[in-house]
Amino acid sequence: MEPIILDGKAYADEICDKLRDTVSGRMANSPQLERPELTIVSTGNDSASAVYLRNKINRCIQIGIDITHRHYSSIDQSEIESLCCKNCPIIFQLPIISNAVDIKYIITKNMQSYPESDVDGIFSYENIANLYTGSHIPLNIPCTAIGIIKLLKHYNIEMCGKVVCVIGRSNIVGRPTAQLFENENATVIKCNSYTPKNTLIKMVEAADIIVSAVGRANFITMLDLAECMSGRGQKLDISKKVIVDVGMNRDSDGKLCGDIPQNVKDHCYAYTPVPGGVGPMTVAMLMWNTINTWSRKNGTFTVDV
Ligand code: NAP
Numbered sequence: 557m558e559p560i561i562l563d564g565k566a567y568a569d570e571i572c573d574k575l576r577d578t579v580s581g582r583m584a585n586s587p588q589l590e591r592p593e594l595t596i597v598s599t600g601n602d603s604a605s606a607v608y609l610r611n612k613i614n615r616c617i618q619i620g621i622d623i624t625h626r627h628y629s630s631i632d633q634s635e636i637e638s639l640c641c642k643n644c645p646i647i648f649q650l651p652i653i654s655n656a657v658d659i660k661y662i663i664t665k666n667m668q669s670y671p672e673s674d675v676d677g678i679f680s681y682e683n684i685a686n687l688y689t690g691s692h693i694p695l696n697i698p699c700t701a702i703g704i705i706k707l708l709k710h711y712n713i714e715m716c717g718k719v720v721c722v723i724g725r726s727n728i729v730g731r732p733t734a735q736l737f738e739n740e741n742a743t744v745i746k747c748n749s750y751t752p753k754n755t756l757i758k759m760v761e762a763a764d765i766i767v768s769a770v771g772r773a774n775f776i777t778m779l780d781l782a783e784c785m786s787g788r789g790q791k792l793d794i795s796k797k798v799i800v801d802v803g804m805n806r807d808s809d810g811k812l813c814g815d816i817p818q819n820v821k822d823h824c825y826a827y828t829p830v831p832g833g834v835g836p837m838t839v840a841m842l843m844w845n846t847i848n849t850w851s852r853k854n855g856t857f858t859v860d861v
Contacts, residue, residue: 560826568836579620592850595624595646600653640666643853645675645846675845696845701732703837715740723747724769768815769802775815799827
């Protein structure tokens with residue numbers, strides 16, 4: 557049977573259309589409203605960042621979000637202090653170039669009073685604590701993580717009671733993704749660079765859903781699946797597994813690709829393509845967080861997507 561392609565681009569288009577309609581509807585009803593805003597801070601000359609940036613700016617234009625793009629060759633503490641303020645949605649495009657020793661800590665410190673402005677959901681301790689304790693709904697949930705959960709729900713992929721293997725533990729992707737799956741009552745296995753490959757493949761074997769957030773092309777190959785099972789004289793059967801491929805890499809021809817090669821994905825139950833899977837969902841969730849911050853600021857309903 558052909559695997560199901562979890563089309564993040566099509567679903568992100570739907571979400572962004574809904575956000576656009578919400579903005580235009582509210583602006584038509586209350587012309588005195590300030591338009592939603594987003595500040596994007598970028599640094600350096602990273603070519604991959606430039607692509608992500610363009611996608612974000614295009615979505616802002618589509619939805620009607622006023623965008624301020626501030627680009628620095630290198631950013632310092634005083635510039636960060638002046639950028640962080642109440643009800644001003646802001647993101648710092650990674651990687652951040654700075655001469656400051658720990659620039660991420662400086663941003664974190666400056667975002668503490670403004671969890672509503674932290675629309676990436678990764679700097680404010682209030683957003684992070686609420687995500688991990690489950691005590692309150694965080695104002696902003698990290699975009700890639702919530703994008704994955706929304707996409708799986710959209711395709712009616714069951715998470716409750718399933719085993720999920722999350723490979724990668726970055727603060728922006730792996731950790732929040734693992735936590736959100738746990739919040740959905742999945743049993744979560746987490747792997748990192750110290751997980752031996754044969755252990756990792758055993759975890760993959762145990763999982764119903766595999767999330768790869770490593771950043772390495774051909775991270776799990778057909779050969780890996782075959783070799784791991786060679787002692788048992790058979791290849792690992794992935795025909796009932798869902799593969800969520802977060803990786804954004806370049807192959808040897810310079811073409812954008814994920815962590816998991818197509819010939820592996822061809823054997824699974826469902827998978828996210830690269831491009832067109834998790835990436836567009838990440839951007840759509842950034843737009844969603846931005847519109848929800850605007851909604852709370854104006855005392856209107858947050859948007860359900
Ligand atoms: P990152 O900060 O470099 O984290 C990579 C993670 O992979 C680390 O936790 C690392 O473990 C783990 N890892 C490395 N080698 C491994 C191995 N052999 N076995 C198991 N784990 C291993 O990267 P990131 O920011 O999370 O991004 C990961 C990938 O997703 C990149 O390709 C990035 O471009 C992409 N990305 C895509 C989106 C999207 O919207 N699609 C969004 C963000 C990122 P350690 O912690 O032990 O080092």
